[in-house]
Amino acid sequence: AQSVAQPEDQVNVAEGNPLTVKCTYSVSGNPYLFWYVQYPNRGLQFLLKYITGDNLVKGSYGFEAEFNKSQTSFHLKKPSALVSDSALYFCAVRDGSQGNLIFGKGTKLSVKP
Amino acid sequence: DAGVIQSPRHEVTEMGQEVTLRCKPISGHNSLFWYRQTMMRGLELLIYFNNNVPIDDSGMPEDRFSAKMPNASFSTLKIQPSEPRDSAVYFCASSRVDGELFFGEGSRLTVL
Numbered sequence: 276a277q278s279v280a281q282p283e284d285q286v287n288v289a290e291g292n293p294l295t296v297k298c299t300y301s302v303s304g305n306p307y308l309f310w311y312v313q314y315p316n317r318g319l320q321f322l323l324k325y326i327t328g329d330n331l332v333k334g335s336y337g338f339e340a341e342f343n344k345s346q347t348s349f350h351l352k353k354p355s356a357l358v359s360d361s362a363l364y365f366c367a368v369r370d371g372s373q374g375n376l377i378f379g380k381g382t383k384l385s386v387k388p
Numbered sequence: 389d390a391g392v393i394q395s396p397r398h399e400v401t402e403m404g405q406e407v408t409l410r411c412k413p414i415s416g417h418n419s420l421f422w423y424r425q426t427m428m429r430g431l432e433l434l435i436y437f438n439n440n441v442p443i444d445d446s447g448m449p450e451d452r453f454s455a456k457m458p459n460a461s462f463s464t465l466k467i468q469p470s471e472p473r474d475s476a477v478y479f480c481a482s483s484r485v486d487g488e489l490f491f492g493e494g495s496r497l498t499v500l
Contacts, residue, residue, distance in 0.1 A: 307486075309488055309489075311491075317493060317494075318392075318479055318491035318492050318493045318494050319431075319479070319481075319489075319491040320491070321488045321489070321490065324488050326486075365431065372485070372486035373419075373438075373485055373486060374436075374443075374444075375421065375433050375436055375444060376421075376433075376489055377433075378430065378431040379430075380430040381430060381431070
């Protein structure tokens with residue numbers, strides 16, 4: 276069975292500092308990995324995905340994520356955080372090209388000025 | 389593109405009433421998903437369709453919940469009778485076969 280773990284409920288970062296939001300996954304086949312962001316009272320917005328190829332994936336709003344097969348991780352990163360990045364971030368995995376996405380429980384990112 | 393459209397955005401009802409949530413997926417997408425989000429349980433898949441056919445409904449809580457997709461451009465999630473524990477935000481999402489999901493803005497349901 277596939278699963279996703281986001282070990283941190285909350286991440287606090289100062290504006291301008293780099294940020295990392297952690298995610299580990301478990302699938303039996305080839306992982307399709309995704310990051311989404313959710314602002315208050317809004318739906319989830321797609322940030323980036325990894326299917327195959329380069330382990331470093333670049334996405335929207337300056338975010339990137341690094342796929343690490345040996346550690347089964349897909350951490351979200353940004354070199355310089357903005358206050359407007361404060362939101363709830365979800366990692367998701369799908370086993371193969373089709374089917375449901377399994378979401379982590381989410382990590383609240385708080386960026387302070 | 390208009391994105392995934394959900395209605396109503398907010399619904400307040402009394403226990404025992406029927407609730408119908410509606411979703412219009414993005415044109416050309418052939419997979420549709422219904423999720424429920426609560427503080428306690430996070431984001432849970434209720435059911436998903438491929439080409440209008442239900443593929444996995446194992447997340448539907450009980451017989452009070454039902455979902456239909458009569459055509460490629462419309463889906464409903466019905467709760468009958470509703471209970472206070474059904475209070476949550478219900479999201480509809482759509483995707484192409486191997487693509488990322490695009491979410492609607494959600495329907496916030498409060499059952500008194």
